[in-house]
Amino acid sequence: MVTTPDFDVIIIGAGMSGLYQLHRLRELGLTARVFEAGTGVGGTWYWNRYPGARFDSESYSYQFSFSKDLLDEWDWTEHFAGQPETLRYLNHVADKYDLRKDIQFRSRVKSAWYQEATRSWDVTLEDGSRASCRFLITAVGPLSAPTMPTIPGVDSFKGESCHTARWPHEPVSFVGKRVAVIGTGATGVQTVQEVAKTAKSLTVFQRTPNWCAPLLNSKIGPEEMAEIRANYPAMFQRCMETFSCFLHTPDPRKTFDVSEEERQAFWEKLYASPGFGIWLGNFSDMLTDREANAAISAFVANKIRQRVKDPVTAEKLIPKNHGFGTRRVPMETRYYEVYNQDNVKLVDISETPIACITPTGIETSDADYEFDMIIYATGFDAITGSFDRIDIRGVDGARLKDRWKHGPETFLGTTVDGFPNMLMLIGPHMALGNIPRSIEHNVDWVTDLLRYARDHHITRIEATADEVKTWTDHVKELGEGNLLFEVNSWMTGVNTNVEGKQVRIVNRYSGSAPAYRARCDEVASHDYREMALA
Numbered sequence: 001m002v003t004t005p006d007f008d009v010i011i012i013g014a015g016m017s018g019l020y021q022l023h024r025l026r027e028l029g030l031t032a033r034v035f036e037a038g039t040g041v042g043g044t045w046y047w048n049r050y051p052g053a054r055f056d057s058e059s060y061s062y063q064f065s066f067s068k069d070l071l072d073e074w075d076w077t078e079h080f081a082g083q084p085e086t087l088r089y090l091n092h093v094a095d096k097y098d099l100r101k102d103i104q105f106r107s108r109v110k111s112a113w114y115q116e117a118t119r120s121w122d123v124t125l126e127d128g129s130r131a132s133c134r135f136l137i138t139a140v141g142p143l144s145a146p147t148m149p150t151i152p153g154v155d156s157f158k159g160e161s162c163h164t165a166r167w168p169h170e171p172v173s174f175v176g177k178r179v180a181v182i183g184t185g186a187t188g189v190q191t192v193q194e195v196a197k198t199a200k201s202l203t204v205f206q207r208t209p210n211w212c213a214p215l216l217n218s219k220i221g222p223e224e225m226a227e228i229r230a231n232y233p234a235m236f237q238r239c240m241e242t243f244s245c246f247l248h249t250p251d252p253r254k255t256f257d258v259s260e261e262e263r264q265a266f267w268e269k270l271y272a273s274p275g276f277g278i279w280l281g282n283f284s285d286m287l288t289d290r291e292a293n294a295a296i297s298a299f300v301a302n303k304i305r306q307r308v309k310d311p312v313t314a315e316k317l318i319p320k321n322h323g324f325g326t327r328r329v330p331m332e333t334r335y336y337e338v339y340n341q342d343n344v345k346l347v348d349i350s351e352t353p354i355a356c357i358t359p360t361g362i363e364t365s366d367a368d369y370e371f372d373m374i375i376y377a378t379g380f381d382a383i384t385g386s387f388d389r390i391d392i393r394g395v396d397g398a399r400l401k402d403r404w405k406h407g408p409e410t411f412l413g414t415t416v417d418g419f420p421n422m423l424m425l426i427g428p429h430m431a432l433g434n435i436p437r438s439i440e441h442n443v444d445w446v447t448d449l450l451r452y453a454r455d456h457h458i459t460r461i462e463a464t465a466d467e468v469k470t471w472t473d474h475v476k477e478l479g480e481g482n483l484l485f486e487v488n489s490w491m492t493g494v495n496t497n498v499e500g501k502q503v504r505i506v507n508r509y510s511g512s513a514p515a516y517r518a519r520c521d522e523v524a525s526h527d528y529r530e531m532a533l534a
């Protein structure tokens, strides 16, 4: 029986990748519907409106590059824009391309089941409504499934409480309040810096310290914006050539190729430069040579000691179980100085664990704390979590969650055998890096594949099992020898708050972005012969 699905394409999510994919699909003349759980566009930048949320990468390098018109009409006001500015930008994109008319908001996808007989997907929303499509495109984001800690009593707290990725849309005041922040990743660090400015008291519950480095943000005036804009072609070209599409890329020298004096001078320069340079523009062996990693870690540890007055607190803030850069480096603006303020206290919960959340606050193994507000900056069920939260079933009802129980298996991070006509944007095993750059390539590749399918009357696209195995093995091999894969973090799939996610896996492609793109382009250039198209 041949029936026509409701839409050629359903896209899950109206973040950056969903928005751009919708825009590109229109060129193909395909019918598309985007289902978005939120009430507005923006994805990450819609949900993460916690205090202090901002880009950790240069604003202009993190915008869309596909339209000169768009580039010409948007001015950035800061080198590292705050969340409200970025959300305004994404709303501007949605308006400019009239994207909202194909987006259905307040529509969280509950399940997506593949139907072989019709070569289509049946998508069911949480409200029970349904729609079908030929191709299902997931634009669900790698960091969009927030996780609350599995601490007893979380629901019992009577004051205000919130996960950072579910922050209210209304302004929240900290004035006169006793505030707790649990979690010290990139989100916790940004939150702490902001809350400390006005809260009566701020208590930070830290389980594992992270290596943070100065962001050194500044405003962009009209003249500087004009200079930045004039440089756009060269800047985007550079992004396409660097290892992870960032403006920063590893220095080809190795740590011990240079004298001690030269090394220290290089690190001082990086520490005093804005953005990710110290993480991504450091010596090329920083994440592969243990001695090199220990040396840069010692350098940053000394910076922390210099900035935090109380030596005991300083030592607590220095990571001991992982080296610099082996987890995502949170970028900070006077984060360490916050601990010199009288209204701020650091509680090291690796020493005195949280026993429970009580109706009035937090009880640790050695103290009872009372709070007016608890902020959970406890992170995400990363990369595969947002897939796991949808009941995705492929051929013969096989569940994607079961298939990926021991880690994702994909071809190019975009397809999985057994799940025909499902295409993933910014999925597992993809080159993430500077995400908007990766999104543009990923969406363009998927768009070309769908154009090919349309032109050749193809209604079924599936990766072959052999190619999925080859790509998955390749991604795992790339991770070998990289110290980052020896450390627990969202980048290695570990989340202590999610059952079954305590074991490290390789969930990200860690080769270079140019190599990733070259492989994708090769597949396209020989008419996708690695895939079964019918």
Ligand code: NAP
Pocket: 053, 054, 055, 056, 057, 143, 148, 149, 150, 151, 182, 183, 184, 185, 186, 187, 188, 190, 206, 207, 208, 328, 349, 377, 378, 379, 380, 490, 496, 497
């Ligand atoms: P995260 O890096 O996973 O940090 C979560 C924090 O919560 C960690 O400190 C973790 O401690 C703690 N935690 C989790 N469960 C806990 C529990 N049960 N008890 C006590 N502490 C607990 O998450 P994130 O900070 O939200 O950042 C995730 C990623 O989002 C970043 O790495 C970055 O890629 C992205 N991000 C980007 C920006 C930006 O570009 N501006 C800003 C924010 C986030 P452990 O370390 O001990 O697990």
